[in-house]
Amino acid sequence: MQMELTANELAAIVGGTIQGNGEVKVNNFAKIEEGTEGCLTFLANPKYTQHIYTTNASAVLVKSDFVPEQEIKATLIKVQDPYATLALLMKMVNDSISRPQGIEQPSFVSEGVDVSECQYIGAFAYIGKGVKLGKGVSIYPHSYIGDNVVIGDNTTIYAGVRIYHNCVIGKRCVIHAGAVIGADGFGFAPTENGYEKIPQMGNVVLEDDTEIGANTTIDRATMGSTRIGQGSKLDNLIQVGHNVEVGRNNVFAAQTGIAGSTSIGDGNRVGGQCGFAGHIQIGDNNEFGAQSGIPNNVGSGNRLIGYPAIDARSFAKNLVYIKKLESLFKNHK
Amino acid sequence: MQMELTANELAAIVGGTIQGNGEVKVNNFAKIEEGTEGCLTFLANPKYTQHIYTTNASAVLVKSDFVPEQEIKATLIKVQDPYATLALLMKMVNDSISRPQGIEQPSFVSEGVDVSECQYIGAFAYIGKGVKLGKGVSIYPHSYIGDNVVIGDNTTIYAGVRIYHNCVIGKRCVIHAGAVIGADGFGFAPTENGYEKIPQMGNVVLEDDTEIGANTTIDRATMGSTRIGQGSKLDNLIQVGHNVEVGRNNVFAAQTGIAGSTSIGDGNRVGGQCGFAGHIQIGDNNEFGAQSGIPNNVGSGNRLIGYPAIDARSFAKNLVYIKKLESLFKNHK
Amino acid sequence: MQMELTANELAAIVGGTIQGNGEVKVNNFAKIEEGTEGCLTFLANPKYTQHIYTTNASAVLVKSDFVPEQEIKATLIKVQDPYATLALLMKMVNDSISRPQGIEQPSFVSEGVDVSECQYIGAFAYIGKGVKLGKGVSIYPHSYIGDNVVIGDNTTIYAGVRIYHNCVIGKRCVIHAGAVIGADGFGFAPTENGYEKIPQMGNVVLEDDTEIGANTTIDRATMGSTRIGQGSKLDNLIQVGHNVEVGRNNVFAAQTGIAGSTSIGDGNRVGGQCGFAGHIQIGDNNEFGAQSGIPNNVGSGNRLIGYPAIDARSFAKNLVYIKKLESLFKNHK
Numbered sequence: 001m002q003m004e005l006t007a008n009e010l011a012a013i014v015g016g017t018i019q020g021n022g023e024v025k026v027n028n029f030a031k032i033e034e035g036t037e038g039c040l041t042f043l044a045n046p047k048y049t050q051h052i053y054t055t056n057a058s059a060v061l062v063k064s065d066f067v068p069e070q071e072i073k074a075t076l077i078k079v080q081d082p083y084a085t086l087a088l089l090m091k092m093v094n095d096s097i098s099r100p101q102g103i104e105q106p107s108f109v110s111e112g113v114d115v116s117e118c119q120y121i122g123a124f125a126y127i128g129k130g131v132k133l134g135k136g137v138s139i140y141p142h143s144y145i146g147d148n149v150v151i152g153d154n155t156t157i158y159a160g161v162r163i164y165h166n167c168v169i170g171k172r173c174v175i176h177a178g179a180v181i182g183a184d185g186f187g188f189a190p191t192e193n194g195y196e197k198i199p200q201m202g203n204v205v206l207e208d209d210t211e212i213g214a215n216t217t218i219d220r221a222t223m224g225s226t227r228i229g230q231g232s233k234l235d236n237l238i239q240v241g242h243n244v245e246v247g248r249n250n251v252f253a254a255q256t257g258i259a260g261s262t263s264i265g266d267g268n269r270v271g272g273q274c275g276f277a278g279h280i281q282i283g284d285n286n287e288f289g290a291q292s293g294i295p296n297n298v299g300s301g302n303r304l305i306g307y308p309a310i311d312a313r314s315f316a317k318n319l320v321y322i323k324k325l326e327s328l329f330k331n332h333k
Numbered sequence: 334m335q336m337e338l339t340a341n342e343l344a345a346i347v348g349g350t351i352q353g354n355g356e357v358k359v360n361n362f363a364k365i366e367e368g369t370e371g372c373l374t375f376l377a378n379p380k381y382t383q384h385i386y387t388t389n390a391s392a393v394l395v396k397s398d399f400v401p402e403q404e405i406k407a408t409l410i411k412v413q414d415p416y417a418t419l420a421l422l423m424k425m426v427n428d429s430i431s432r433p434q435g436i437e438q439p440s441f442v443s444e445g446v447d448v449s450e451c452q453y454i455g456a457f458a459y460i461g462k463g464v465k466l467g468k469g470v471s472i473y474p475h476s477y478i479g480d481n482v483v484i485g486d487n488t489t490i491y492a493g494v495r496i497y498h499n500c501v502i503g504k505r506c507v508i509h510a511g512a513v514i515g516a517d518g519f520g521f522a523p524t525e526n527g528y529e530k531i532p533q534m535g536n537v538v539l540e541d542d543t544e545i546g547a548n549t550t551i552d553r554a555t556m557g558s559t560r561i562g563q564g565s566k567l568d569n570l571i572q573v574g575h576n577v578e579v580g581r582n583n584v585f586a587a588q589t590g591i592a593g594s595t596s597i598g599d600g601n602r603v604g605g606q607c608g609f610a611g612h613i614q615i616g617d618n619n620e621f622g623a624q625s626g627i628p629n630n631v632g633s634g635n636r637l638i639g640y641p642a643i644d645a646r647s648f649a650k651n652l653v654y655i656k657k658l659e660s661l662f663k664n665h666k
Numbered sequence: 667m668q669m670e671l672t673a674n675e676l677a678a679i680v681g682g683t684i685q686g687n688g689e690v691k692v693n694n695f696a697k698i699e700e701g702t703e704g705c706l707t708f709l710a711n712p713k714y715t716q717h718i719y720t721t722n723a724s725a726v727l728v729k730s731d732f733v734p735e736q737e738i739k740a741t742l743i744k745v746q747d748p749y750a751t752l753a754l755l756m757k758m759v760n761d762s763i764s765r766p767q768g769i770e771q772p773s774f775v776s777e778g779v780d781v782s783e784c785q786y787i788g789a790f791a792y793i794g795k796g797v798k799l800g801k802g803v804s805i806y807p808h809s810y811i812g813d814n815v816v817i818g819d820n821t822t823i824y825a826g827v828r829i830y831h832n833c834v835i836g837k838r839c840v841i842h843a844g845a846v847i848g849a850d851g852f853g854f855a856p857t858e859n860g861y862e863k864i865p866q867m868g869n870v871v872l873e874d875d876t877e878i879g880a881n882t883t884i885d886r887a888t889m890g891s892t893r894i895g896q897g898s899k900l901d902n903l904i905q906v907g908h909n910v911e912v913g914r915n916n917v918f919a920a921q922t923g924i925a926g927s928t929s930i931g932d933g934n935r936v937g938g939q940c941g942f943a944g945h946i947q948i949g950d951n952n953e954f955g956a957q958s959g960i961p962n963n964v965g966s967g968n969r970l971i972g973y974p975a976i977d978a979r980s981f982a983k984n985l986v987y988i989k990k991l992e993s994l995f996k997n998h999k
Contacts, residue, residue: 235905657995
């Protein structure tokens with residue numbers, strides 16, 4: 001934590017109330033089942049409730065309405081949302097950690113590009129012609145910023161990211177190592193002599209506050225833009241096809257794929273390894289179970305799972321019926 | 334488009350016929366639903382037909398037999414294959430865009446490697462010992478070309494590609510950022526003390542005109558070669574196991590995986606997130622739906638989907654029957 | 667093979683017995699169906715038995731109890747485990763191949779880092795502050811070793827690997843090109859104004875003898891460590907979420923994903939494209955078929971497949987019953 005606070009002090013910072021010894025000191029974070037003396041931990045997922053009675057952590061963030069069923073050694077700090085509160089505290093500590101700064105050598109900055117307001121340009125970074133970099137931008141080693149790319153203020157590009165020419169990255173974005181932004185969309189026209197490549201002449205636009213996971217790939221549009229909307233978060237190893245349009249505040253878990261020209265609204269929560277067909281429309285605030293396949297348009301507010309994805313309750317029922325098939329066929333003999 | 338042409342001039346270039354004002358000028362490409370004045374667009378997928386009546390694009394490439402059902406503001410250019418024609422026009426424009434050239438510094442070229450006929454060696458590119466580079470080869474920044482790799486004429490290696498030693502890349506290939514060609518196949522022999530690594534001593538051969546997507550991985554053979562046949566196109570984040578042999582003119586959509594020693598013929602069309610088991614044989618001209626799992630040999634000319642993949646019509650029927658199970662079981666109570 | 671041995675000499679090395687001409691010489695390895703004169707090949711998978719009667723290889727490693735049903739031209743070398751024996755011979759040859767060594771320039775080594783006992787630091791490698799490198803470590807070009815990373819003796823980091831700060835890599839590990847170790851876990855708290863990032867303050871620990879495939883991503887823990895146990899092998903394009911704990915001697919085939927906080931025991935064999943839900947416990951020595959989805963806890967010693975994964979025999983039965991549904995419904999009309 002790089003600082004030491006008492007439970008009372010923490011409670012004051014986060015607007016919580018203390019149950020137990022408010023003078024206990026914490027200087028580190030830990031998971032509840034791994035907590036040791038001096039650690040602050042939290043209880044958000046009820047699956048982990050059992051651990052609160054045995055944890056060796058010194059203090060635990062719990063929900064305001066949490067009522068222990070046994071004695072608890074640790075000091076409780078009661079808050080409305082333990083996970084969000086933990087996040088806030090971690091953010092405070094995290095923000096106090098010093099970040100790399102300055103321009104390391106050797107790096108490659110094309111003539112005429114202004115890097116004077118950047119926070120950090122790592123060694124072996126490559127900045128193409130006509131690139132525009134905002135204030136406080138960090139570009140880690142081995143990242144490639146193609147010609148005419150625009151990167152907004154306070155965005156962080158981790159090591160080995162590749163951003164092809166003409167793409168536009170917003171403010172406060174985070175792009176993790178190995179992500180590829182703006183490679184050619186997968187477009188080929190069949191001909192008598194095999195496939196003819198369709199030039200991919202558009203770009204990718206990542207709006208403000210997006211986060212892109214490690215080794216995720218977002219293809220440039222054939223024409224126009226592939227777009228990831230403000231505040232959307234993509235995990236690792238995700239594929240986004242050309243001309244996809246993703247709205248605001250969606251979360252996509254790892255290894256999901258979105259085929260070309262599909263549009264996705266706002267506030268969707270997508271499990272890992274899902275696949276969206278191309279040229280479909282998805283509404284807002286849906287929840288897709290992991291490994292779902294989504295072949296057709298979807299409205300808003302649904303909870304879907306399966307291959308192809310159906311209503312989650314129907315999916316569960318079908319599994320029960322399939323399990324019963326053996327007895328059914330045996331009875332019919 | 335970096336040039337301006339009238340619809341009449343375009344029609345002359347592509348052998349099309351004009352319906353509407355042939356003197357309208359276009360200077361950019363756009364999707365039909367995003368077209369603005371001065372844009373050329375196209376209509377190939379019937380799902381988008383509605384947009385032709387409202388598009389603000391100045392001209393639209395349509396099929397020769399297209400008959401409007403309402404008035405259309407845009408000029409129509411009738412051609413046999415609108416998408417292929419668009420591709421041709423985009424290619425013409427694309428070819429006129431200037432490409433990077435020369436040898437940027439710092440780059441690392443091993444002694445004795447001749448780069449004099451290369452189009453471009455980007456900064457921070459690494460060229461190993463004994464590498465042979467053809468005419469017009471472009472190697473973007475941060476790419477790693479291992480010892481003794483051979484790269485054919487006019488091939489483009491985008492930023493951050495890794496090609497391990499001894500691999501062979503054909504002519505006119507395109508390899509996108511982050512692709513890894515020739516990493517060790519996944520071969521381990523179980524022993525009493527855990528797994529013993531099997532050295533992977535073969536290589537990868539990409540034949541002419543192949544295109545490999547961003548962050549795709551193609552493992553080197555244990556012995557002999559893993560091979561991608563002439564004209565085959567692999568999208569992003571695809572896995573190709575050791576000793577796989579892929580024939581000519583196949584297209585594989587993103588996130589598909591092919592396990593070791595499987596052979597795939599020619600002209601197959603494979604949807605996203607498919608998985609092919611190891612040690613199987615796939616024939617020619619099959620179509621695999623997205624997310625299919627293919628555990629066994631497949632002949633030629635099939636349309637398959639599912640997990641495991643079955644005939645697409647049977648798959649659709651089974652979905653209907655599964656949906657009916659609830660009523661079936663209720664009737665039997 | 668970079669050496670030439672007779673079948674008799676090979677048999678002496680591996681403790682095998684000869685059937686046929688022991689004086690035949692071999693100088694290369696090949697698959698049985700591709701073997702040419704001078705090649706040593708092997709027969710382990712019965713699917714390939716047919717090829718032993720036609721192979722042009724000079725010698726074949728076979729099981730001690732192999733009894734030919736026809737005449738065989740090649741010399742047989744009978745051993746207990748042909749694949750393991752082949753691996754041993756390939757390892758011998760492989761070990762005799764010279765590896766890159768020394769420190770290439772330009773590379774970036776932070777002040778105070780001791781690289782004197784490293785085998786190889788490639789050009790454009792980046793070594794952060796406070797990094798500790800063991801004896802015989804090889805770091806290929808374009809790899810990024812973040813601040814305070816520890817790497818054990820004789821570990822090989824191939825080109826373009828990214829290891830974020832504070833991660834710990836064991837001895838004799840192999841990390842293939844493009845792998846990303848220690849990027850932020852996917853942790854966000856929903857708020858009224860969109861998602862708030864949870865800082866990911868833990869690290870990744872790869873224990874000794876682990877191998878990590880190309881472009882695989884292993885996220886750092888929110889708190890504590892994401893851990894891959896001793897001797898476990900991960901193929902390409904695998905996703906490991908934050909706070910996952912993987913035990914010893916597991917093998918994971920390509921494109922599998924493990925969601926956050928899941929723990930997996932020892933000795934499991936996991937097919938390609940599997941998905942493990944978050945916050946679940948998996949025991950030891952299970953086998954998971956390719957593309958399985960594992961939503962819940964699993965004990966030990968199971969053979970599972972499906973979405974969701976069930977016992978492999980039940981899965982096979984269900985497929986049969988589903989196939990019969992058509993006749994069932996037709997009979998009921």
